[in-house]
Amino acid sequence: MAIAKGYAATDASQPLTPFTFERREPNEDDVVISVKYCGVCHSDIHQARSEWGNGIFPMVPGHEVAGIVTSVGSKVTKFKTGDRVGVGCFVNSCTKCAERNVDLEQYMPGLVQTYNDYEADGTTPTYGGYSDSIVVKEGYVLSFPENLPLDAAAPLLCAGITLYSPLHHWKAGPGKKVAIVGMGGLGHMGVKIAHRHGCRGHSPKPNPVEKRRRVEAWRQPLLCNQRC
Numbered sequence: 191m192a193i194a195k196g197y198a199a200t201d202a203s204q205p206l207t208p209f210t211f212e213r214r215e216p217n218e219d220d221v222v223i224s225v226k227y228c229g230v231c232h233s234d235i236h237q238a239r240s241e242w243g244n245g246i247f248p249m250v251p252g253h254e255v256a257g258i259v260t261s262v263g264s265k266v267t268k269f270k271t272g273d274r275v276g277v278g279c280f281v282n283s284c285t286k287c288a289e290r291n292v293d294l295e296q297y298m299p300g301l302v303q304t305y306n307d308y309e310a311d312g313t314t315p316t317y318g319g320y321s322d323s324i325v326v327k328e329g330y331v332l333s334f335p336e337n338l339p340l341d342a343a344a345p346l347l348c349a350g351i352t353l354y355s356p357l358h359h360w361k362a363g364p365g366k367k368v369a370i371v372g373m374g375g376l377g378h379m380g381v382k383i384a385h386r387h388g389c390r391g392h393s394p395k396p397n398p399v400e401k402r403r404r405v406e407a408w409r410q411p412l413l414c415n416q417r418c
């Protein structure tokens with residue numbers, strides 16, 4: 191097993207501190223990633239404080255992981271060493287359900303979260319992206335284009351997809367108005383993505399801080415891999 195270094199909460203009352211741990215042995219369908227950036231999502235704070243009541247400690251948060259592939263298993267076909275990749279909120283699910291529910295694996299009972307969870311064996315803890323490496327099954331690794339900086343790409347893996355999904359579902363595009371309530375991390379991404387989709391948008395009743403964020407978000411188009 192490879193030794194990894196990260197930051198962990200040892201219990202729900204403690205701040206994150208340096209933490210050394212073992213990453214699981216890669217299987218033939220796994221990708222080993224050197225983590226370069228990891229977004230800080232507010233749910234990381236909820237989890238580290240066990241505010242959702244299910245904290246597994248020590249806990250290494252982080253589910254907006256961007257990095258470089260350092261090795262791949264013998265059966266990996268989509269990735270090679272040196273590829274620029276990302277890992278989002280989950281790293282595995284039960285294959286049985288995935289076959290029945292294409293593209294809805296986040297709802298599967300066999301879902302394995304990137305951290306604060308256990309691997310498919312039920313005993314090996316998962317540790318997130320506040321660390322220098324991660325081992326992930328190929329099917330749960332995403333590819334980044336060359337023109338997308340890894341630091342900017344990382345927040346797309348939770349905040350980005352959370353807002354992209356409803357905008358895409360409701361066919362946001364030219365001629366449509368989009369209202370986004372709240373201009374925190376997710377709302378900010380939503381405005382940027384809506385803008386790139388060609389929508390008119392607004393956030394209802396912004397306070398002064400939200401108003402400033404909203405103006406900045408509309409001024410800075412998102413580097414977008416999608417054909418918006």
Ligand SMILES: [Zn+2]
Pocket residue numbers: 231232233234253348349
């Ligand atoms: Zn998140």
